[in-house]
Amino acid sequence: MQTNTTTMKKASGINASHVGLVLLKMRTFIALFAIAGFFAFTVDGFLAPASLIIMIKHISINALLALGITFVIITAGIDLSIGAILGFCGMVAGYLISQGIVLPMFGIAIFPSVWLIVPLVLVVGGLIGAANGFIITRFNVAPFICTLGTMYIIRGAALLVSGGETFPGLQGNPELGNTGFDLIGSGSLFGVPFTIWLMFIVAGIIAYIARKLPFGRHVYAIGDNERAAELSGIKVNNVKIWVYTIAGLCAALAGIVVTSQLVASHPSTGNAFEMNAIAAVVLGGTSLAGGRGTISGTLIGAFVIGILADGLVMMGVSEFWQMVIKGIVIIVAVVIDQMQSKMQYKAAISSQANNE
Amino acid sequence: MMIDDDIILKAEKVSMLFPGTKALNNVDYKVYRGAVNVLIGENGAGKSTLMKIIAGVQQPTEGHLFLEGQPIHMASTRVAAGLGIGMVHQELNLSENLTVAENLFLGREVQKGLTPINNAEQRKVTMEAMARLKQNIDPDEVVHNLKVGQKQLVEIAKALIGDIKILILDEPTSALSKKEVQILFDVIRDLTSQGITILYISHRLEELMEIGTHITILRDGNFQSEAKVEDIDVPWIVREMLGSDPVSDFLPPNRQFGKNVMEAKNITYVDKSERTLVDDASFELKAGEIVGIYGLMGAGRTEMFECILGKTTYQGTILIDEVPIHSKMKTAQRIKLGVGLVPEDRKQSGIFPVSSVSNNLSVASLWKRLKFRVIADKDECEAVKKTIADLSIKVSSPTVEIQALSGGNQQKVVIGRSLLTEPKVLLLDEPTRGIDIGAKSDVFEMMVKLSEMGIGILFSTSDLKEIMAISDRILVMSNGKITANVERSKTNEEELVFASAQGF
Numbered sequence: 096m097q098t099n100t101t102t103m104k105k106a107s108g109i110n111a112s113h114v115g116l117v118l119l120k121m122r123t124f125i126a127l128f129a130i131a132g133f134f135a136f137t138v139d140g141f142l143a144p145a146s147l148i149i150m151i152k153h154i155s156i157n158a159l160l161a162l163g164i165t166f167v168i169i170t171a172g173i174d175l176s177i178g179a180i181l182g183f184c185g186m187v188a189g190y191l192i193s194q195g196i197v198l199p200m201f202g203i204a205i206f207p208s209v210w211l212i213v214p215l216v217l218v219v220g221g222l223i224g225a226a227n228g229f230i231i232t233r234f235n236v237a238p239f240i241c242t243l244g245t246m247y248i249i250r251g252a253a254l255l256v257s258g259g260e261t262f263p264g265l266q267g268n269p270e271l272g273n274t275g276f277d278l279i280g281s282g283s284l285f286g287v288p289f290t291i292w293l294m295f296i297v298a299g300i301i302a303y304i305a306r307k308l309p310f311g312r313h314v315y316a317i318g319d320n321e322r323a324a325e326l327s328g329i330k331v332n333n334v335k336i337w338v339y340t341i342a343g344l345c346a347a348l349a350g351i352v353v354t355s356q357l358v359a360s361h362p363s364t365g366n367a368f369e370m371n372a373i374a375a376v377v378l379g380g381t382s383l384a385g386g387r388g389t390i391s392g393t394l395i396g397a398f399v400i401g402i403l404a405d406g407l408v409m410m411g412v413s414e415f416w417q418m419v420i421k422g423i424v425i426i427v428a429v430v431i432d433q434m435q436s437k438m439q440y441k442a443a444i445s446s447q448a449n450n451e
Numbered sequence: 452m453m454i455d456d457d458i459i460l461k462a463e464k465v466s467m468l469f470p471g472t473k474a475l476n477n478v479d480y481k482v483y484r485g486a487v488n489v490l491i492g493e494n495g496a497g498k499s500t501l502m503k504i505i506a507g508v509q510q511p512t513e514g515h516l517f518l519e520g521q522p523i524h525m526a527s528t529r530v531a532a533g534l535g536i537g538m539v540h541q542e543l544n545l546s547e548n549l550t551v552a553e554n555l556f557l558g559r560e561v562q563k564g565l566t567p568i569n570n571a572e573q574r575k576v577t578m579e580a581m582a583r584l585k586q587n588i589d590p591d592e593v594v595h596n597l598k599v600g601q602k603q604l605v606e607i608a609k610a611l612i613g614d615i616k617i618l619i620l621d622e623p624t625s626a627l628s629k630k631e632v633q634i635l636f637d638v639i640r641d642l643t644s645q646g647i648t649i650l651y652i653s654h655r656l657e658e659l660m661e662i663g664t665h666i667t668i669l670r671d672g673n674f675q676s677e678a679k680v681e682d683i684d685v686p687w688i689v690r691e692m693l694g695s696d697p698v699s700d701f702l703p704p705n706r707q708f709g710k711n712v713m714e715a716k717n718i719t720y721v722d723k724s725e726r727t728l729v730d731d732a733s734f735e736l737k738a739g740e741i742v743g744i745y746g747l748m749g750a751g752r753t754e755m756f757e758c759i760l761g762k763t764t765y766q767g768t769i770l771i772d773e774v775p776i777h778s779k780m781k782t783a784q785r786i787k788l789g790v791g792l793v794p795e796d797r798k799q800s801g802i803f804p805v806s807s808v809s810n811n812l813s814v815a816s817l818w819k820r821l822k823f824r825v826i827a828d829k830d831e832c833e834a835v836k837k838t839i840a841d842l843s844i845k846v847s848s849p850t851v852e853i854q855a856l857s858g859g860n861q862q863k864v865v866i867g868r869s870l871l872t873e874p875k876v877l878l879l880d881e882p883t884r885g886i887d888i889g890a891k892s893d894v895f896e897m898m899v900k901l902s903e904m905g906i907g908i909l910f911s912t913s914d915l916k917e918i919m920a921i922s923d924r925i926l927v928m929s930n931g932k933i934t935a936n937v938e939r940s941k942t943n944e945e946e947l948v949f950a951s952a953q954g955f
Contacts, residue, residue, distance in 0.1 A: 313817075324814075328872070386806060
């Protein structure tokens with residue numbers, strides 16, 4: 096039986112449709128190389144380490160957001176509030192550094208150290224995500240509507256934190272002991288910026304959760320068939336709340352990174368970032384209908400979008416055309432995705448038919 | 452063609468082929484004018500297919516229909532409606548948020564060009580239709596606010612608009628209360644006295660005896676017999692329906708059972724619209740025993756399973772392994788305690804279609820495969836392989852998406868998923884629905900094997916032959932009540948059919 100299957104696999108490996116399917120499966124990867132290759136030829140110094148590092152640094156913000164909502168999208172949900180969470184968390188960090196925690200009854204302000212600020216901001220992001228998940232599961236609100244609402248609320252809150260002003264100069268004050276925030280964005284290890292390390296570490300953690308922990312399997316199961324998941328004893332609501340919490344945490348992390356890179360926090364930072372993140376997830380082969388998707392796919396999707404954007408800038412293509420091209424790439428990607436799942440289904444059926 | 456005054460519609464040598472099956476095989480069928488023509492047969496006997504052909508929903512592969520002696524060809528329901536044939540389907544097809552009048556005229560609104568819909572006219576016709584049914588339903592009432600019985604009558608009113616000569620009712624009483632059934636019967640009698648011919652499908656034999664005038668029995672897609680209701684009785688119907696083929700027996704003799712693995716005491720479940728779907732049901736299940744629940748659609752079998760699995764809020768006590776469990780206990784915990792469910796609707800609540808066979812099998816029992824809270828791949832892989840071999844699931848590789856498998860194999864995967872949780876009690880809700888005969892006996896043999904391993908098996912079916920083939924003990928449910936609880940060896944099909952109509 097076992098040898099039988101392997102020989103069959105070998106035999107079908109030669110046929111053309113199988114090769115086509117493998118190519119289709121690898122398409123985001125191929126697209127990434129094609130795009131990178133194209134720019135390597137047309138743009139001088141595109142592959143220089145310095146410009147590559149800058150590009151990947153840009154990518155890492157979108158990648159963090161996209162990694163965070165991959166689980167959400169696999170459960171067939173959506174989170175529109177991540178851009179706003181990014182902005183709000185940046186503002187919280189900025190406020191804590193420049194204003195401190197004001198205690199009016201004592202007439203003093205406490206300036207926490209960066210070691211405290213970062214976890215605090217992450218908790219804020221996670222709680223906002225958890226609130227999304229709670230509203231969605233408890234009150235049965237469609238994820239699109241719920242997160243559209245929280246997007247407005249949180250963006251408004253970000254503006255309210257400073258009255259619409261920017262918190263500049265977040266290097267901190269040595270006398271107050273809250274320096275070092277800017278290092279997150281500017282520091283590096285072995286010549287690679289912290290930001291890029293962070294992106295790969297987060298991707299690693301989330302991929303581990305997806306593959307190795309029951310939680311990850313449950314995420315896929317819920318997206319595939321929620322009723323069956325419930326009947327299989329999966330705590331659907333708990334899983335969903337955690338999924339949105341993870342999205343919130345990742346958005347908070349991205350908010351910290353952006354704020355630190357800019358050494359300033361502006362309340363409208365991250366506007367429409369959620370769209371880029373969704374595009375990266377979808378480009379990476381995750382189905383908005385749920386149940387399908389990979390973390391590595393999301394990472395590659397983020398790279399495709401990022402390299403396309405920066406490469407076009409370097410080529411001197413106008414911003415208007417950049418948008419048009421990005422849109423076309425997304426639609427083509429999804430059309431190919433549909434073709435792939437159809438072919439995959441047919442291939443599975445035929446291999447199954449041989450077997451039965 | 453001789454014109455027979457009594458016969459309004461006639462089907463001659465009608466056959467219907469579906470890929471893989473022959474739903475109807477050379478069926479001759481006569482419909483008598485102004486009578487209630489009852490059509491019965493077991494599930495899959497071809498009743499619905501025949502009705503759909505007469506209503507123009509489907510076209511027969513072979514054979515002809517004659518209306519008033521004239522051959523007719525109905526390409527669509529519209530053509531059928533033009534000829535005066537209307538059908539009320541088993542499921543309600545009303546738009547809940549529209550009014551009664553709007554529903555009646557859906558798709559055929561009284562309106563021309565760009566002028567607004569003539570609501571006054573629609574309302575008037577609706578009133579007339581309701582008067583014909585002797586019903587006092589406001590045409591402007593939103594359908595959502597009506598009771599189920601009233602909705603059923605609105606469906607009939609919808610079919611009556613226009614010049615209807617033949618009205619087909621497909622299991623019209625399956626969702627109705629006893630009182631509502633009587634109202635419906637009054638309506639049917641009225642309609643026949645107005646010269647309308649009724650075609651009536653139902654599983655409830657008592658009802659047929661009450662309302663029917665002519666009866667036609669189909670069996671396995673073939674015409675079986677025809678009679679006047681006054682000449683026959685229920686045992687005759689059961690005999691004709693089931694035939695005299697010997698029932699195949701899957702159970703070896705002298706089966707041994709252990710202690711009670713599950714006990715249900717006075718389970719009652721009332722749904723949101725205050726219908727009692729499970730009514731004071733008590734029974735027990737021993738280790739190694741296969742108990743079949745027989746009942747018609749809507750008898751409360753599925754709801755009973757949902758109670759046992761903790762999907763609904765119920766009153767009463769359930770004991771698993773002689774330990775009472777709290778009625779608020781969540782599904783996940785019950786599964787860990789040893790209750791496994793194979794749901795009725797495989798597509799909707801059984802399989803994870805785009806996930807692999809491997810993930811489909813292991814997802815409910817991942818908590819058993821953890822090493823330091825991480826899934827042990829090797830352990831999982833072995834469990835999956837073992838299950839695939841044990842249940843002889845035919846699959847080229849465990850990584851294949853489950854949607855590529857045949858229905859029978861999908862069902863085996865769903866059963867395998869429950870088995871991996873190592874249940875003490877396995878609930879199978881209509882385990883053979885939508886799978887072919889070969890796979891059916893596979894599933895039965897699997898059930899026997901599992902019971903011999905000491906698992907208590909509770910399964911439901913609306914197929915009499917199945918229940919006689921594979922149960923140690925039989926429960927009959929009707930209208931939420933358990934109306935019989937007998938050992939298989941001490942009962943017969945007729946008794947079960949009687950019991951399945953007793954809950955009202």
